[in-house]
Amino acid sequence: MTALLGAVLAAGILLALSPWVWPAREAPSAERARESRASRLLDEAGFAHADQRALFVASAATGILASAAAWLIIPVAVVSLLAGIAGVFAPAAWLRTRREKRIRARRSMWPDVCDLLIASVRSGMSLPAAVGALSLSAPDVLRPAFGAFENDMDTSGHFDTSILRMKATLADPAADRIIETLRMARQVGGTELVPVLRSLSSSVRADAALRAEVEARQSWTRGAAVLGVVAPWVVLTLLAFRPEAASAYSSPQGIGLIVIGAVVSVIAFRLMLRIGRLPDDRRWLA
Structure with a gap:
């Protein structure tokens, strides 16, 4: 009984001191x-x-x-x-x-990467070897990342750590989906990797074609926004070369005019870009 009372007393003291012993983590x-x-x-x-x-x-x-x-x-x-x-x-x-x-x-490159992975897996290569082979067969822009993965695999032999480093280097939403698919296939196994990669390739290819078409049609919006913002400041620069204009812009009224113009330019530029901008692909699997 004495031991039980001692344990309860110790637990009470510990709970009373816990805010100082284990402070809450700061946001x-x-x-x-x-x-x-x-x-x-x-x-x-x-x-x-x-x-x-x-x-x-x-x-x-x-x-x-x-x-x-x-x-x-x-x-x-x-x-x-x-x-x-x-x-x-x-x-x-x-x-x-x-x-x-x-x-x-x-x-537009990721569907080709999926196709290369499918061909390597179907030929009997292991998953790490198939990913490492992309350092020679992938598009030139992506080869350094896959080469770094191959070097990491040769050094550590740990697939998950190496492919996560490659994921951080690529920093691309489509790459995140492909890499997480490969990680899951590596961890749980199964025979559905090829159909999943083929479906993912078709999805990425269709999305890329649609976004390219819409961006081509809306490219004039960005050009108009840049022209509309730059033109007044070019005029102001040319006028400010005149001494009387420079002194006028240095007055309180001139300073107010320039500040208001800068605020309006920034707001208008941001609005024009937002109107003509497609939603970015979020890196949900980052």
């Missing part, structure tokens, strides 16, 4: 979420092994350079400030553009 801060987004953007743009701090350093450097260049061309403080802000966001915008180009270029 992810805004800084951590921002770093996660930066890391994901680098992965999807083809810089999977780059440090996300390099993106922040590049953003600061381009902001300073853009601000200094604007001040040398147009000695108006508000224009230099806006140029610096635009320069800060320039590396991220370049990475997003690169990501979109990579996804668009690769979208």
Whole structure:
């Protein structure tokens, strides 16, 4: 009885002290979420092994350079400030553009990858060997990723770890589906891998053809948005070369006009892009 009472007392003391002994985990801060987004953007743009701090350093450097260049061309403080802000966001915008180009270029390649995998599996090759063989037979853009997978397999011999590294390097929604299918086939086995890959190939091919057709029809929207945003600022730059115009833009009224124009330009540009943009494929299996 004494031992039972002692155990109950110890449990009570432990529960009373538990908030200090095992504090609740803090919710992810805004800084951590921002770093996660930066890391994901680098992965999807083809810089999977780059440090996300390099993106922040590049953003600061381009902001300073853009601000200094604007001040040398147009000695108006508000224009230099806006140029610096635009320069800060320039590396991220370049990475997003690169990501979109990579996804668009690769979208039509994945059906061929599925067909090559089907041919290798049907010829009797093991699954790791079939994936490694893609380093020689896959489209040129994808060969480095499959070559890295083959090297990882030769080094570690662990299929799951190697293919997950390749998944992070490729950072593509279609690749995620193919890789998860291969992982499941490797883990549980079965004879349905070839039909599943064939069905996945047909689905990816149909989706790529449809998106290419719609993007071709809506490409004018992006061109109109860029032209509509750039044209007023080209005119402002030409006018600011005149001393009286530069002094007018340096006045409070001129500063207000430029700031309002910048806000309207950003909002209009974002709206035009959103109107003409197709929903992105989400990496649900990332």
